[in-house]
Amino acid sequence: MAPTESPPTLHAEGLTKRYGRRGRLALSDVNLAVPSGRVIGLVGPNGAGKSTLLHLACGLTEPTSGSLTVLGSPPAANASHLARVGFVAQNTPVYGSFTVAEHLKLGATMNPAWDRSLAERRISQVGLNPTQRAGQLSGGQRAQLALTIAAAKRPELLIFDEPAAALDPLARRGFLHSLGEFVRELGASAVFSSHLLGDIEQVCDYLIVLCDSRIQLAGDTRDLLAGHARLISPRGESGWMPTGFEVISTDHSGAIVRGGTAPEALPCRVEPVTLEELVLGYMARAAAVPTAPATAAVRRAQR
Numbered sequence: 001m002a003p004t005e006s007p008p009t010l011h012a013e014g015l016t017k018r019y020g021r022r023g024r025l026a027l028s029d030v031n032l033a034v035p036s037g038r039v040i041g042l043v044g045p046n047g048a049g050k051s052t053l054l055h056l057a058c059g060l061t062e063p064t065s066g067s068l069t070v071l072g073s074p075p076a077a078n079a080s081h082l083a084r085v086g087f088v089a090q091n092t093p094v095y096g097s098f099t100v101a102e103h104l105k106l107g108a109t110m111n112p113a114w115d116r117s118l119a120e121r122r123i124s125q126v127g128l129n130p131t132q133r134a135g136q137l138s139g140g141q142r143a144q145l146a147l148t149i150a151a152a153k154r155p156e157l158l159i160f161d162e163p164a165a166a167l168d169p170l171a172r173r174g175f176l177h178s179l180g181e182f183v184r185e186l187g188a189s190a191v192f193s194s195h196l197l198g199d200i201e202q203v204c205d206y207l208i209v210l211c212d213s214r215i216q217l218a219g220d221t222r223d224l225l226a227g228h229a230r231l232i233s234p235r236g237e238s239g240w241m242p243t244g245f246e247v248i249s250t251d252h253s254g255a256i257v258r259g260g261t262a263p264e265a266l267p268c269r270v271e272p273v274t275l276e277e278l279v280l281g282y283m284a285r286a287a288a289v290p291t292a293p294a295t296a297a298v299r300r301a302q303r
């Protein structure tokens, strides 16, 4: 018998979210099919719709139209589906008056698949004192506690909304390292929103760029990097840009382009793009045409 394929981590069709009757459009006609087993980086400017997408994925809010499935079912479809998803919200919420140990006890009571030994091992590895109240922990320690609680549920999908934003670089590195270890140990998928592209580069193998409520780019990070290039403009020459590319963005030094002719055949220098150049290129393009309807290129990017 052929092995059964895991359902996509996230599958969205025409997913649209508007807050209030005439409220701001937070997500517009989002189409996504993210395979399982990936660590997904969700990036985009402030107000792009990242938290909205993550909240929809956790079942914390409902779409206005369109559909979304998470691990093959509607978000938070039932108690067993809830147990398959771990969520760490933007401000890594913990109960200030509860100790670290009380958080673990509460986690064990509320989650049937709670992995006590994983929770206790991680708490000791990251040096948290079980008797300390969560309200007295530093931002980094709180983030580690929230991550441990989410992971000890042994979810198939971990969802993080800017979990490391407030952490100093050292605490962030520790947090990201733990996140990577958990994903490997649990064999889970993860979605991770951040403004810190270095963090995304460090842990993610799948990238989603969301700007102005629309998906601009989505796919395997390595494929996306391989499918784009930076063309360096020859000094002092105008009209240098070769044709046959989709131009994503231009600046004084050249252009970020997608697809096209083999680099050796071009009359200019060609360099690989970095993740930062790629993301900023798509963000710049979206900022230049903020309300443009999805172009053929965008639709291609969404596939």
Ligand SMILES: Nc1ncnc2c1ncn2[C@@H]1O[C@H](COP(=O)(O)OP(=O)(O)OP(=O)(O)O)[C@@H](O)[C@H]1O
Pocket: 019, 020, 023, 024, 025, 026, 044, 045, 046, 047, 048, 049, 050, 051, 052, 053
């Ligand atoms: N509960 C809400 N009620 C009304 N509007 C909302 C609500 N939550 C978000 N919005 C609006 O929806 C849009 C998308 O917000 P969202 O928080 O999803 O963006 P984001 O990409 O997560 O932003 P940031 O990077 O600043 O956290 C914004 O215009 C925001 O003002």
